Every structure is written in C-alpha cells, then in structure tokens.
Amino acid sequence: MQRNHPQTFDNHFEAPADLFAVAAAADERAGFIMKTYLYVFGAIAAFIAIETLLFTTVGPARLTGISLGMLAAGGKFSWLVVLGSFMVVTWIAEKWASSDANPTMQHVGLGIYVLAQTIIFIPLLGLAYGYGGGLNTIISAAMATAGLFAMLTLAVFITRKDFSFMRTGLAFGGLAAMGFIVTSIVFGFALGPIFMYAIVALMCGYILFHTSNVLHHYRIGQHPAAALALFASVMTLFWYILQLLMSRE
Secondary structure (H helix, E strand, O other): OOOOOOOOOOOOOOOOOOOEHHHOOHHHHHHHHHHHHHHHHHHHHHHHHHHHHHHHHOOHHHHHHHHHHHHHHOOOOHHHHHHHHHHHHHHHHHHHHOOOOOHHHHHHHHHHHHHHHHHHHHHHHHHHHHOOOOHHHHHHHHHHHHHHHHHHHHHHHHHOOOOHHHHHHHHHHHHHHHHHHHHHHHHOOOOHHHHHHHHHHHHHHHHHHHHHHHHHOOEOOOHHHHHHHHHHHHHHHHHHHHHHHHHOO
C-alpha cells in the first residue's frame, strides 16, 4: 500500500480523507487514533449491553435452549451454515466500513458487524454461563482478553514497528484454521485445546498487525474500518480463551 511522505500542515488545515494517518500532522494523527479506539471500546460496550439485555430479559437457560435448539433442528451442518452466513455478513460489513465516500455507510457496517458478533456468541455464552463455570468464567476470559489486547497494543505503540510483513503468514494461518474448523464439522471430531491455543496465538498476531496498520496504513477517516478490524480480532480471541477456560470445567 502506497504511503505518502510526512508533511507539515497548519493547525487549521483539515486533512483530506485520502491522506494516510502516518503522513498527517500530529494532531490529525492523534485524532484518528483516538477515534479508532473510541469506536473499538464503543463496539465492545455495545456487544456487552446487547448480550446483557438479551440474557436478562429472555433468561440464560431459555435463550441458550432456543439457540441450541435451532442449531440441532438444522442438522449436522447447521453450524457450518451459521459460520458461512457470518462470513458473508462480515464481508459486507467490512466493505461498508471501508467506504471512503459514505461516512454513514461506514458506521452502518460497523454496527452490523457488532450485531452479528452478538448473535453468534449467544450459544457459547449460554453454555459458559450454564455449564462452563458460570459468570466467573466469562469474566475471567474477558479479563485475559483485555490484558492481552492491552499488552500487544502497548508493544506496537512503544516500538512503532510496522507489522505489515505478517500479512501473508496471518492469511495462511487464517485459511488453515478455517479448513480445520470446516473439516471438524463435516467429520464430527473435536479440535481440542492445542488448536485453541494456536488460534489464540494467531489472533495475537492479528492484533499486532491491525494495530500497526492504525499507525502506518489506514487513512484519515477510516477509523470505523480500523475499529472493525481490531474488534473482530479481539472478539475471536475472547471466543477461544473462553472455550479454553470452559474446557477446564
């Protein structure tokens, strides 16, 4: 991806939307980074609020029973259909969130993705709450996820290192992980804790990659897309850490 050379702008200059954050003035770059992380935290807060509302109003047992019942009614490949649908929604959300021409569409894309994450997490959170150690397990997984995210973010911001060289390795890792997941669904075998640890490591790599992109490769005005990428990695990390903790129960 092409990067502009650093330039100095007057304090009253409004950076154009196609200007890379790394080439913007310090205040413009700081504003972009602040907006990105405000959107990440806002997406996490919205996820927590919606899940809390659902589990409080409907009830953990009933909500989990409904979601698992729908999966059971769909047969052996129902979860494969869910994952396929989630991937399609993710593609649409990322496309909209990356739209430079329409700020409203960027926010709609991020909102759709948050809602999709909320829906796909219902069975896992219900099982964790009812059979996997309860609320303490969920809180422990959330704290572990937050701790890893904070440490990885600090590592990038302190070193200012560009981790874009990880793109190819992460892409192959993601494809391999998806292949294992699809195979396990088709042939009905459990992937086990080693696979979960591998995905946790992969998501840590993605957080490093996306965080460095915030510093080096996103353009001013692309904070919804940057926030979506970070939010996606954080939620996937939380998903597998929660499963690891549940497996101990």
